[in-house]
Amino acid sequence: xxxxxxxxxxxxxxxxxxxxxxxxxxxxxxxxxxxxxxxxxxxxxxxxxxxxxxxxxxxxxxxxxxxxxxxxxxxxxxxxxxxxxxxxxxxxxxxxxxxxxxxxxxxxxxxxxxxxxxxxxxxxxxxxxxxxxxxxxxxxxxxxxxxxxxxxxxxxxxxxxxxxxxxxxxxxxxxxxxxxxxxxxxxxxxxxxxxxxxxxxxxxxxxxxxxxxxxxxxxxxxxxxxxxxxxxxxxxxxxxxxxxxxxxxxxxxxxxxxxxxxxxxxxxxxxxxxxxxxxxxxxxxxxxxxxxxxxxxxxxxxxxxxxxxxxxxxxxxxxxxxxxxxxxxxxxx
Ligand code: SF4
Numbered sequence: 001x002x003x004x005x006x007x008x009x010x011x012x013x014x015x016x017x018x019x020x021x022x023x024x025x026x027x028x029x030x031x032x033x034x035x036x037x038x039x040x041x042x043x044x045x046x047x048x049x050x051x052x053x054x055x056x057x058x059x060x061x062x063x064x065x066x067x068x069x070x071x072x073x074x075x076x077x078x079x080x081x082x083x084x085x086x087x088x089x090x091x092x093x094x095x096x097x098x099x100x101x102x103x104x105x106x107x108x109x110x111x112x113x114x115x116x117x118x119x120x121x122x123x124x125x126x127x128x129x130x131x132x133x134x135x136x137x138x139x140x141x142x143x144x145x146x147x148x149x150x151x152x153x154x155x156x157x158x159x160x161x162x163x164x165x166x167x168x169x170x171x172x173x174x175x176x177x178x179x180x181x182x183x184x185x186x187x188x189x190x191x192x193x194x195x196x197x198x199x200x201x202x203x204x205x206x207x208x209x210x211x212x213x214x215x216x217x218x219x220x221x222x223x224x225x226x227x228x229x230x231x232x233x234x235x236x237x238x239x240x241x242x243x244x245x246x247x248x249x250x251x252x253x254x255x256x257x258x259x260x261x262x263x264x265x266x267x268x269x270x271x272x273x274x275x276x277x278x279x280x281x282x283x284x285x286x287x288x289x290x291x292x293x294x295x296x297x298x299x300x301x302x303x304x305x306x307x308x309x310x311x312x313x314x315x316x317x318x319x320x321x322x323x324x325x326x327x328x329x330x331x332x333x
Contacts, residue, residue, distance in 0.1 A: 061084055098286065129300040148177050228243075247280055
């Protein structure tokens with residue numbers, strides 16, 4: 001059971017700190033759509049989610065830098081330089097997520113004022129999705145891999161049906177897809193995806209096997225075991241698979257040893273034998289550190305954790321005859 005005291009004063013303090021990182025002229029607008037500071041911060045209650053619509057510009061496949069270094073990207077190997085994003089917001093509400101700070105900067109112009117709500121509590125969906133699917137010349141990306149998705153989970157409950165429509169347009173046209181999800185809803189599409197085995201890889205992210213920590217940092221996401229099970233199922237269908245172990249958090253009161261946690265993950269990886277393994281530690285983006293600190297009720301010291309954990313990652317994987325790629329801190333994504 002989760003045993004974290006709801007400390008309203010601490011959250012308020014953290015929210016104020018987070019707000020101070022946002023330009024002053026935005027603060028009044030933020031206050032106008034968040035009734036109280038508490039609305040702006042932590043609330044796992046999904047009834048608080050506000051929905052809106054926006055017009056998406058085709059083509060649905062856009063340039064992305066999360067790709068191979070030799071292709072001019074940042075080395076995350078998540079596509080051939082392309083991504084498919086078709087929502088503004090992500091109701092999984094992961095506390096470490098890097099995306100909210102982007103929407104807080106650009107999202108109001110692009111979608112609307114709901115982006116000023118707490119992360120996880122706004123979601124804009126395209127009003128012209130069918131038209132955008134139709135107007136995207138999918139054949140242009142025949143044999144080219146795109147990531148689905150980099151700014152939201154493609155299998156949020158509100159997006160799963162749209163995702164299926166995109167798959168049915170993109171895959172027969174030869175587009176390759178790196179499907180990145182934390183949601184077991186992808187399981188419903190595995191039989192269809194298996195018809196395009198050479199074009200698809202299924203990747204899930206797991207930050208920890210400690211369920212209490214997972215519940216805090218990924219409040220609306222299925223437990224880590226359920227995500228690992230997606231990979232088990234995908235392999236049964238003969239699909240390419242990947243597991244991203246991220247973000248690995250440094251030592252915390254709730255989970256004192258990142259090494260022991262990762263060792264348990266490595267044991268699962270050895271059982272599952274995914275085709276790709278990636279690792280990354282927590283990085284500071286936007287207000288994610290102050291929000292996490294308030295939620296965990298302690299200061300997070302990243303120090304040289306990136307280098308220490310990188311070495312531990314490779315050493316532990318080697319112990320289990322596995323290979324993986326570590327994503328070092330990169331400020332431009
Ligand atoms: S699933 Fe991904 S995009 Fe969505 S909140 Fe979590 S980290 Fe952010």
